[in-house]
Amino acid sequence: MSKLEVIHENKGYIVINKVAGLISEQSPFEELTVESQVQKHLQTSKREPYIGVIHRLDRVTSGVLLFAKKKSVLVAFNELFSSRKVQKTYWAIVHKKPAQNKETLNHFLFKNNFKKQAEIVPAHTKGAQKCSLSYRVLEQNNLGYLLEIKPKTGRFHQIRAQLAHIGLPIIGDEKYGSDQKYLALSICLHARKLTYTPVDSNDSVTYEAAAPSNKYWKFKSV
Numbered sequence: 001m002s003k004l005e006v007i008h009e010n011k012g013y014i015v016i017n018k019v020a021g022l023i024s025e026q027s028p029f030e031e032l033t034v035e036s037q038v039q040k041h042l043q044t045s046k047r048e049p050y051i052g053v054i055h056r057l058d059r060v061t062s063g064v065l066l067f068a069k070k071k072s073v074l075v076a077f078n079e080l081f082s083s084r085k086v087q088k089t090y091w092a093i094v095h096k097k098p099a100q101n102k103e104t105l106n107h108f109l110f111k112n113n114f115k116k117q118a119e120i121v122p123a124h125t126k127g128a129q130k131c132s133l134s135y136r137v138l139e140q141n142n143l144g145y146l147l148e149i150k151p152k153t154g155r156f157h158q159i160r161a162q163l164a165h166i167g168l169p170i171i172g173d174e175k176y177g178s179d180q181k182y183l184a185l186s187i188c189l190h191a192r193k194l195t196y197t198p199v200d201s202n203d204s205v206t207y208e209a210a211a212p213s214n215k216y217w218k219f220k221s222v
Helices: 034-042 071-082 158-165
Strands: 006-009 013-018 062-068 086-094 102-112 117-121 129-140 145-151 189-196 205-208
Touching: 006 205, 013 034, 034 062, 062 071, 062 205, 071 086, 086 158, 102 158, 117 158, 129 158, 145 158
Parallel strands: 062 189
Antiparallel strands: 006 013, 013 062, 086 145, 086 189, 102 117, 102 129, 129 145, 189 205
């Protein structure tokens, strides 16, 4: 069983570095989830702790994940997310060299619930939503290119679908066209950083999660 890595904890919330392979919240079909790990951790000091799922990461994704320890904190973060006052920064590794060192991608995305997959479609497609992100190349090693990605919208599988659409599927992401092997139930996508500004402050708060410790992530800046 993977050990829970706590980045920060205070009276209102806990920040953890999620490992890839686990789903974020409790499920009757999963014995071990990130939420169940957090619950076990919090139960060391409180028998029945409150746990609010502030946001989620895909099973195959690692990185920064927050859980509220109070209902009021969950409500406050929900407002911050809905008003787009939270900035997420991701790292991804792609096998092919990007045509440009930095670029903004604007597409329309359709969530195919039957396939549980995002599809990049023409703008006039019924049910399609606009999605946007920017990326820049940070480094390269003998396995691929490290991208820093900042989503401007929060659509389902947005990063995975948009990069695949321009011929840059994330390493290990077979669902979106990668033919590169990676770890089981994982892809080379990591939620590196989360930044927000509390409502009662002018100073932003940032949390960073260390990248996975395997050969794919061996870069000078990692």
